[in-house]
Amino acid sequence: MPESPMMIGRVTRCSTRGFVGAMQVSVKEVPVFGSFCQAEAQSGRSHVVGLVYDISITDDHFARQIAALEDVPQEQIADGQINRQVPIEFNALAVGFRDDAGFHQALPPRPPLTLASVFSMAPKDTVDFTSELHFLQTILNAPQLPVDELLATTLRLSAQIRPEGERERFLLQAGREIARLLAQDLTRLENILRGLRSEG
């Protein structure tokens, strides 16, 4: 994760519940499944906090043609990957927003506008945001998402960016919060909890 926020794309479509961003390919900046990002809203007065849950690359007829060839030169592969007509898209779930008062874990009052900049979230901000765990409920309630994996991955990543002495405590706290939410389904709970520990 980059140390200071870097622009990773622009919003193409959005709603109160989340947004989709498009980006140019650059290995360093591809948003990671389960990472946080921020999109400008209200002309920069607030930022929507998004949680990346899907990254998709649609095929186009150039890619299909090249893929069918037997021997493809490296430059052509690189060219096909970088100079694309249809960009890489990432989907982010709105899990909160940030205004002058700080972070809030509630649905944002206004979504970002089209072509608003999307930034990766700095580790310090991620630690700050994840010190509250209400957003876990938002993840659990979201439809059509790989909820269990998202929970596990997000929390694992949030633990890793913390200083070593705090990781255990964070994971325990997060584990207990999930246990509180999923107390009725112990099998599911146990799977998610295992995911918190394993290396991705």
Place this chain on the structure above:
Amino acid sequence: MSDSSELDAFFGSKRDERPLGIVLEGSLSTGLQVKLDPRYAIEKLAVGRYVVIQSRKTGSIFFGIITDIALGATTPDLLHHPPDASDPFLLDVYSGGVAFATLHVSPMLMLDDADDQPRPIKTIPSHFSAIYEATAQDVARVFGEEDEAHFFIGAPLDMEAVQVNLDLERFVERSSGVFGKTGTGKSFITRTILAGIIRSGLASTLIFDMHNDYGWSVMDETGREYKGLRQLFPGGRVSVITLDETTSRARGSKFDGILTIGYEEIEPEDMEMLASLLGLSDIQTGALYFLYQRLGKKWISKLLDEQHEEEIQNMLDSGRIVGGTLGAIRRKLESFIPRMGFLVPGEGSKVVDDIFQRLNIGTSVVLEFGNYGNTLAAYVLVANYLTRRIHASYVHRKNIAAGKKGEEPRPLVIVIEEAHKFLDPSVAGHTIFGNIARELRKYNVTLLIVDQRPSGIEDEVMSQIGTRVTCLLDNEADIRAVFSGVSGASTLREVLARLDTRQQALILGHAVPMPVVVRTRDYDQRFYAAIGMDESDDTSGAKPPSEDKLFPD
């Protein structure tokens, strides 16, 4: 919001530490369910310990006792899908959330803003009120200070520095009982309490000492020697009267009198209590009254010796009594009375008045039975005989006092062992002990019963037992009996069942503000000194071992 300064003043400074848990459920009759904060280890708590509950809404303080501890889960599914026990992270996550511990707490006292003394509860704290472990300071304030009328009996569990003080005035005001299985130390505890009563002078005591546990030089099973009451109070506050002079001398007991009962002093009522022990049928028991009426004061002599056959024959001829009945009675008397060396022909030593006088000037009397303590019928006979007559003297005195023509008799506590023999349902109705228990303190006489089978005591009598000091009991019926007549006490069942086998007792009832489990104080040199025994007066044989513990491990 209440003014908390008085509460603070009563209970010490505000609690800063995190609560043990919060109140989630419960009722006044059954107690409160508390969810334990996962930070606390359930193993560090115990039934019988005290807790303080601070009402979330009013700030009032409730004082209660932990009566049960349980494990629970948010879903019954946990039993079928437990976490993998080899993964400590999983176990940690589950503990306190999915799987948690609960306490069952019985609140007993409440301190309202307007009061400065705790009072019995009439309501319960609201939801989510916080519970804290009671501090030594909290407990000490509830149980008060030791003074002339309050006697230090022991310390609560795990709080050695705190003194639990028995309110002696209340203790002797009603009949009381010391219960427990054999071997739990009932007689040590009884002796401790009696020492306190004697020292306070609040009542005289008349102790029917079946097995030489009270008067002079008591031995425990290991052969260790402890001082008896006569030795603790050498200045004359305790007298020992013996039935068995030979044995008393052999033991080296100091005694102040010898009890004999003359045949002519025995009445049919005295023998009636022995009916089941002697094997007398109802008809035979009834016939005793007839015989007394016909033969007069010397009836026992006439029945036992052969010299009054003519009179006996006349009686038979009158047809009012059948030969078989008479024969049975004579045989049974012959098998019993001559064996009892303290029963003598003629008038005996007229000891009842002497004992009454001693009691009335504040001297306590220990009746030492010597070898006769092994014969239950002897114990029952003498206890019954003396108590009936002393009680009658008390009634007489009290009536005179009521007419303003004399002084009230001094309060008296009569101590009997094997009480279920005197108070079981079939006899409690018409024995003197049943009457004394039931009449409360009408004539300034109460009982202190020592017994290992409280279920054998009639319910109505049991309900008149104001203070119950209970050591370990394991019989269900006995446990139920001890709690009968005390409201809300059945929640203490687990507390009672978990007592140590020795030197721990649950005290509940009239003489304590709330039920308390104590480790009773040691009966040793320090105790002797505290009671005020002057070493220079001690003329007993062996020097007692120093700093002796009551029950060595």
